[in-house]
Amino acid sequence: MNAAPSPAPDPVADFAAVLAAAARIAPHAHATPVLRSRTLDALAGCELHFKAEHLQRAGAFKFRGACNAVWSMTEAEAARGVVTHSSGNHGAALALAARTRGIACHVVVPEGAVAAKLAAISAYGATLHGCAATIAAREAMCADVQRQTGAALVHPYTDPRVIAGQGTAALELLAGGTALDALVVPVGGGGLAGGTAIACAAVSPATRLFVAEPSGAAETFASLQAGTRVTDFVPDTICDGLRGTLGEPNFSLLRAHHVEALLAEDAATVAALRLLWQRGKQLVEPSSALALAVVLGHRERFAGQRVGIILSGGNVDLDALSALLAPRP
Amino acid sequence: MNAAPSPAPDPVADFAAVLAAAARIAPHAHATPVLRSRTLDALAGCELHFKAEHLQRAGAFKFRGACNAVWSMTEAEAARGVVTHSSGNHGAALALAARTRGIACHVVVPEGAVAAKLAAISAYGATLHGCAATIAAREAMCADVQRQTGAALVHPYTDPRVIAGQGTAALELLAGGTALDALVVPVGGGGLAGGTAIACAAVSPATRLFVAEPSGAAETFASLQAGTRVTDFVPDTICDGLRGTLGEPNFSLLRAHHVEALLAEDAATVAALRLLWQRGKQLVEPSSALALAVVLGHRERFAGQRVGIILSGGNVDLDALSALLAPRP
Numbered sequence: 001m002n003a004a005p006s007p008a009p010d011p012v013a014d015f016a017a018v019l020a021a022a023a024r025i026a027p028h029a030h031a032t033p034v035l036r037s038r039t040l041d042a043l044a045g046c047e048l049h050f051k052a053e054h055l056q057r058a059g060a061f062k063f064r065g066a067c068n069a070v071w072s073m074t075e076a077e078a079a080r081g082v083v084t085h086s087s088g089n090h091g092a093a094l095a096l097a098a099r100t101r102g103i104a105c106h107v108v109v110p111e112g113a114v115a116a117k118l119a120a121i122s123a124y125g126a127t128l129h130g131c132a133a134t135i136a137a138r139e140a141m142c143a144d145v146q147r148q149t150g151a152a153l154v155h156p157y158t159d160p161r162v163i164a165g166q167g168t169a170a171l172e173l174l175a176g177g178t179a180l181d182a183l184v185v186p187v188g189g190g191g192l193a194g195g196t197a198i199a200c201a202a203v204s205p206a207t208r209l210f211v212a213e214p215s216g217a218a219e220t221f222a223s224l225q226a227g228t229r230v231t232d233f234v235p236d237t238i239c240d241g242l243r244g245t246l247g248e249p250n251f252s253l254l255r256a257h258h259v260e261a262l263l264a265e266d267a268a269t270v271a272a273l274r275l276l277w278q279r280g281k282q283l284v285e286p287s288s289a290l291a292l293a294v295v296l297g298h299r300e301r302f303a304g305q306r307v308g309i310i311l312s313g314g315n316v317d318l319d320a321l322s323a324l325l326a327p328r329p
Numbered sequence: 330m331n332a333a334p335s336p337a338p339d340p341v342a343d344f345a346a347v348l349a350a351a352a353r354i355a356p357h358a359h360a361t362p363v364l365r366s367r368t369l370d371a372l373a374g375c376e377l378h379f380k381a382e383h384l385q386r387a388g389a390f391k392f393r394g395a396c397n398a399v400w401s402m403t404e405a406e407a408a409r410g411v412v413t414h415s416s417g418n419h420g421a422a423l424a425l426a427a428r429t430r431g432i433a434c435h436v437v438v439p440e441g442a443v444a445a446k447l448a449a450i451s452a453y454g455a456t457l458h459g460c461a462a463t464i465a466a467r468e469a470m471c472a473d474v475q476r477q478t479g480a481a482l483v484h485p486y487t488d489p490r491v492i493a494g495q496g497t498a499a500l501e502l503l504a505g506g507t508a509l510d511a512l513v514v515p516v517g518g519g520g521l522a523g524g525t526a527i528a529c530a531a532v533s534p535a536t537r538l539f540v541a542e543p544s545g546a547a548e549t550f551a552s553l554q555a556g557t558r559v560t561d562f563v564p565d566t567i568c569d570g571l572r573g574t575l576g577e578p579n580f581s582l583l584r585a586h587h588v589e590a591l592l593a594e595d596a597a598t599v600a601a602l603r604l605l606w607q608r609g610k611q612l613v614e615p616s617s618a619l620a621l622a623v624v625l626g627h628r629e630r631f632a633g634q635r636v637g638i639i640l641s642g643g644n645v646d647l648d649a650l651s652a653l654l655a656p657r658p
Contacts, residue, residue, distance in 0.1 A: 033362070054610045274647060281383045281643035283610045314610035318603060 007294070012249070015202040017164035018195060021068040022171055028067050028100045031172055032056055035311075039279045044295055046302045049180065051173040054284045054314025058124070060241075061169050061192055061312050062093035062156075068165030069154045070097040078103045080150035085138040086213040087121070088241055089313055090156035095124035106151055108141045110134075116317055158191030158247040167195025173308050174203040181305035184291045186312050187211035187220050187261065188242035190250025196310070197257035211254065211261045212294040214239045214269065221245045221261040223255060230309035238266045241313065262301075264293035272296060276311075288312045341578070344531040346493035347524060350397040351500055357396050357429045360501055361385055364640075365378025365524025366651050368608045373624055376630045378509065380502040383613045387453070389570075390498050391422035391485075397494030398483045399426040407432045409479035414467040416442035416450070418571060418642055419485035424453035435480055437470045439463075445646055446465055486518030487576040501635050503532040510634035513620045515641050516540035516549050516590065517571035519579025525639070528585035536637075538588045541623040543568045543595060549575045550590040555582060569597045570616040570642065591630075593622035601625060605640075617641045 053061035056155040070082060082105030084094050091107040094177050098105035105126040109118055110133040118128060131141040147153060154162065169192070170183065183200055187193040187272040193211045200209045214237035222230040230250045235243035246254075264272075265285075273289035276282050295302050295309065330590065364379040379491040382390035388474055399411060410433030413423050420436040427434035434455040447457060460470040474480060498521070499512065512529055516522040524541045529538045542549050543566035551559040558580045564572035575583075593601075595615075602618035605611050617640040624638065626629050 059610065073391050109545075277612050278647060281388065281612045283606050316606060316607075 010086045013160040013164040015198050018171055018199050021164040022168045024071045025067040027063055030056055037280050043301055047074040047306045049308045051310045053169055053171055054311050057127045058093045058096045059313055059315040060061035060089040064168050065162030065165030065191055066093040070101050070163040072161045077152055082154050083145045083151040084154050085142050086156045087117055091121045094154055095121050095126035099125050106145045108138050145226055157191030158249050162191050166192045167199040169310055170196040170199040174207040180308040182208045183308040184212050185310045186211045186287045186290050187213050189244045190246045194250040194253035197253050197259055201257050209259050211259055212291040213261050213263055214242055215263045215265045217243055218263055224261050239287045239290055262294045264290055264297050268297055269295040284311050284314050285316050342489040342492040344527050347496035347528050350493040351497045352398040353400045354509055358393055359385055366609050374628055376635045378637045380498055380639045382498055383640050386496040387422045387425045388642055388644040389418040391418040393497050394491035394494035394520055395422040395426040398490040399430050401490045403545045406481055411483050412474045413478040413483050414471045415485045420450045423483055424450050424455035428454050435474045437467050486520030487578050491520050495521045496528040498639055499525040509536045509637040511537045512637040513539045513541050514639045515616045515619050516542050518573045519575045523579040523582035526582050526588055530586050540588055540590050541620040542590050542592055543571055544592045546572055547592055553590050568616045568619055591623045591627055593619055593626050596624040597626055613640050613643050614645050
């Protein structure tokens with residue numbers, strides 16, 4: 001079957017879009033709790049407020065954006081389904097979001113993707129389409145699926161519906177009654193960071209927003225320093241959700257909102273991961289621990305403040321745990 | 330210095346004691362949340378309500394009993410401090426409870442105790458007293474410390490103040506507004522089980538109470554079957570908090586309240602542990618997962634019901650994680 005591609009979504013997310021997303025996803029997404037730990041507060045020298053997105057459906061904030069995209073579509077669009085190329089949290093989130101609306105979901109997965117993640121995507125009812133492990137092959141296969149099914153592409157972080165959806169996590173946190181001095185979120189492609197920038201500026205402009213980035217994949221840091229998007233880098237980090245490149249609209253949002261990037265080495269992220277597990281009893285993934293590592297590593301910047309941290313997800317491969325906990329060479 | 334030993338506490342805990350404990354510990358202990366997971370509900374075929382005692386202070390329900398004991402003492406008693414012989418969660422809980430009252434705490438620890446646990450007890454300000462790894466040596470050292478300091482012994486599970494304190498977890502859960510058909514708690518010495526039996530009978534007599542026990546340390550099961558306390562057994566289980574023997578008053582409480590014991594093999598407990606980690610994102614210890622394993626292993630007993638589970642603690646030794654996750658021979 002051939003079908004006309006879906007019309008392109010609005011090119012820019014704004015605060016109205018975040019508010020609309022919050023209303024749209026409310027019947028499907030969890031309003032996640034904010035966790036506290038007096039032990040971690042004492043260690044950090046500040047007051048930490050953890051937004052627990054690892055307790056979100058499908059185990060990560062990604063469900064917010066995927067759900068907003070899926071429920072933003074017209075009936076006619078939705079009937080043709082959605083497609084994406086992510087073998088990680090976004091793939092699983094889109095699969096579950098599509099299931100909440102009862103529509104088809106296609107996920108293009110590169111060779112070599114983790115079997116457990118693919119099983120999770122399948123378990124939510126999505127159809128997997130294998131391809132070679134290059135960006136070009138993934139995009140070609142995506143276009144192919146679009147042509148054959150008419151499914152709408154939902155990009156993991158540049159889609160404005162996704163960015164607006166991700167902004168609802170910060171909206172809940174900042175509207176929760178505690179005035180935060182600072183907010184720290186991890187940055188990879190910049191969907192969460194971009195949405196958070198929009199929500200933060202509108203709800204709590206006095207809250208300084210920081211994005212946390214692994215030293216081994218510091219192109220957002222480099223891009224913000226240079227004032228132009230750096231895309232030529234080879235990521236080397238355990239934060240498997242943060243190896244991608246900051247998107248163009250995401251870069252613009254971070255620039256426009258004067259967001260500052262702070263870095264942490266993987267060793268510091270592993271130490272923070274152990275703290276969140278041992279002290280917080282929360283099984284989060286490395287990308288989440290990175291934000292705590294950044295706070296612990298820039299103690300003087302946060303001393304005595306009320307600091308929000310978005311724990312982005314909890315999809316840890318338990319079989320890889322021991323390798324993660326072992327000292328790196 | 331020599332001092333007269335503290336007077337013996339009341340020999341029996343009752344519901345009035347549980348209510349008094351709840352009021353007494355309220356300024357110090359957390360009212361822990363009740364967690365839900367639709368994924369785990371679907372897997373279990375029933376509605377699970379997890380009382381999150383791994384988020385209690387010092388990482389286990391044990392703080393409730395220890396705190397109640399410490400704050401039940403007169404000023405004169407308290408001034409002489411407390412002593413116990415537990416290198417596990419009770420030792421840490423008593424140390425923290427003593428710190429909340431600003432009194433001395435002595436913990437007798439046998440040779441071979443896990444260094445990380447001793448460090449935790451020390452970090453809460455308790456004094457460690459090493460001894461040989463036999464029960465006789467531990468009791469002798471405890472008596473010695475009592476003689477020298479006048480400190481009051483707070484037994485980990487037979488002390489009625491401890492039993493009453495442990496009952497406050499079920500009190501919170503059952504008073505929370507959801508009528509439970511069944512409640513499942515792990516049993517070792519029987520402090521939690523005994524206190525829960527008291528609270529359950531008073532607050533929600535229609536709720537059936539089950540204790541979960543490892544097949545490799547099933548003396549409570551055997552004792553309840555035989556109608557007399559079985560103490561001659563050699564525990565073989567990964568549930569390190571449940572290797573002890575059911576106490577005498579604890580046995581009487583379980584008998585009086587017609588509590589039923591259900592068993593699970595360690596392999597089932599490890600599978601449940603993985604579910605709680607991967608799906609619930611909660612880092613609980615094996616003794617907590619045991620209760621879920623029992624529910625999953627007796628599916629017909631709980632089908633379609635509202636089932637409460639007390640997640641007893643979350644003090645997992647991360648360095649032992651990989652061994653725990655590896656298949657057992």
